[in-house]
Amino acid sequence: VLALVSARSCPKPIKGEKKKRWPVPLLGELCDSSGVWISTVGRMEIVHVYTKLRSEFGRQCLLSDRPAELLVDVPPDPSLALQFIQKTPRDQALQACRDMSEHQVNTERFESDSCGINHVEGGWPKDVNPQEVEQTIRFRKKVEKDESYINSILQLGSVMEHCIRQNNAVDIYQVYFEEEEEVEEAPDAPSAKTINVFRDPNEVKRTVTGLSWHPDGGRKLAAAYSCLEFQKTSKDMSLDSYIWDIENPNRPEMTLKPASSLICLDYNPKDPHTLVGGCYNGQIAYWDTRRGSQPVEVSSVEQSHRDPVYKIIWLQSKTGTDTFSASTDGQVLWWDVRRLSEPTERLVLDLSREGNLDRALGAISLEFESTMPTKFMVGTEQGVVVSCNRKAKTPAEKIVCTYDSHHGPVYALQRNPFFPKNFLTVGDWTARIWSEDIKESSIMWTRYQMSYLTDACWSPVRPSVFFTVKMDGVLDVWDILFKQNEPTLSLKVCDEALYSLRVQDNGRLVACGSQQGGATLLEISSGLSTLQKNEKSLLAAMFERETKREKILEARQRELRLKERSRSEQSREEDVGREDGEDSPDQLISRAQKDFYSVVETELRRRRDREDQENRVRTH
């Protein structure tokens, strides 16, 4: 509430004088120039008018004292305070320094070019012609007579002599121990570092299910992307697969556009421009990178596989156009890429050798070694590895033998590049090494790992090193000459599962593909990628030893089985009354009970005897 105390009564305005209005000051401010006060309360203007008679202008001012008059009193309005929040304490930052400002300037580009000048003859003074021998000699003689020349040269000469003598005294660059330069470098600890990660550029991430290195130097990596989970493919999932240049992880170098997403692909080792890939719908597609992203040719749907093609490998042939593929529909098909309309050959993985598709085993991995072009191996979903001979006369003879390897699908199968008789298989939670001759069991195996193993391959440079990838995103490097019960190096590559793995031919670069579409490129330390001394012979000895052990075990098993059989036959002859050669379960139980009680009795008796003996000793 504003109380305006004084309101002067203004005399009647004289005719011709105007009411004066001054500009509005702040609330409560008093504007004093010649006694006109203006204060505003809200919109209301209170105007105070001062009038002076004309005749009184120029009259002497008579000042008189009077006590202070309160004119305006504006007490604080507590209701207004409610609109504010008190803030205590308050932080106020102060800095006692000079004000600085930062500017960025981009200079204009200027092109620089470097070039050299060949300075032929020193800066002869103008009057001396360098070509004229007389003039130069005269100039030189003049300089030689100069006193400063003499002094400086004498001084420099002594300095120089000191250094020359130094050189002659000791040869500071002498190489010591020159003969012993063949120092064995201490093998550095096994390590691997990630060089690049190639991520799937699409929104919906697909698993990297197949990888293949460019055969010529390995500067490019082809990766096949697909979604293998049952019915998880969405409509907007891209079908493309990419070829990456390993130097550029930002953009794929080339896109491959199949009709259906690719599960596996392989570069032609003879012609680095061509690739062949197996699709999710069972077709095979053939690309030539010089001819663009679309496949040059695709196999016809009727003649292809009925299930996704899990593995496709180029074969060694004169024409360099042969390839074969395997799929879970139980067939292995051979193709000539010049004519993909139908396969050149067909093999059904029916173990009863009848070619019955219903009973065929689904193939998940293939193995082909160019040093043994007629043999190949197939890893199946049922955990059996089938070894086949391509050049057999009848289809029945194509399947040579089988190895009962894993509890689950055999995800990877590869022969050791240095010892082709031994091959590595990976499935369920173990990795196993087999010898071709021993069919009962593998000669070496890892212990059961914590998570499922999805892919493995041998190192192309070191015969005792192989790599495996697991579903917890870990890449394991095993060196069986160094440590056999656990991997030499275990690296967590990413948080999601790793599904594929490929080592480049130089043995140093490893690419692994993950579930979220990231292909990671790692470099292995030199210790794991250079051939060590005696490695081949040591590994050969190890394989031989293990093979022999397995053979002995196998022979022993066979012996035992024979003995059992002969014993059971004998007991059958003796006991005519018995219905079958084996005891029935009830009889077994009663026999077990009898054995148990007799053992317990003998033990109790023994204890009693011992106690008696002790008591006797003590009482004595």
Place this chain on the structure above:
Amino acid sequence: MLIEETLKRIQSQKGVQGIIIVNSEGIPIKTTLDNSSTVQYAGLIHQLVMKARSTVRDIDPQNDLTFLRVRSKKNEIMIAPDKDYFLIVIQNPSD
């Protein structure tokens, strides 16, 4: 004269192949090598010494270059700079 004695003494040291005295403008004043080599050494080394000196002085303006040694596979070039002149000696120390 004194200079001749000095130069002769230097020349007689083991392994010394040649001596060149160059002035501040790059003109060879005295030399024991043939003309073409002298001119080449004088021109190239003059530039090198200027660069070396400016490097040393840029890092610390109170510092100055006192001696420069260029060791190569075949020999060593030693340069003693002064205000107006340099003394260049080419020596083959391992001989």
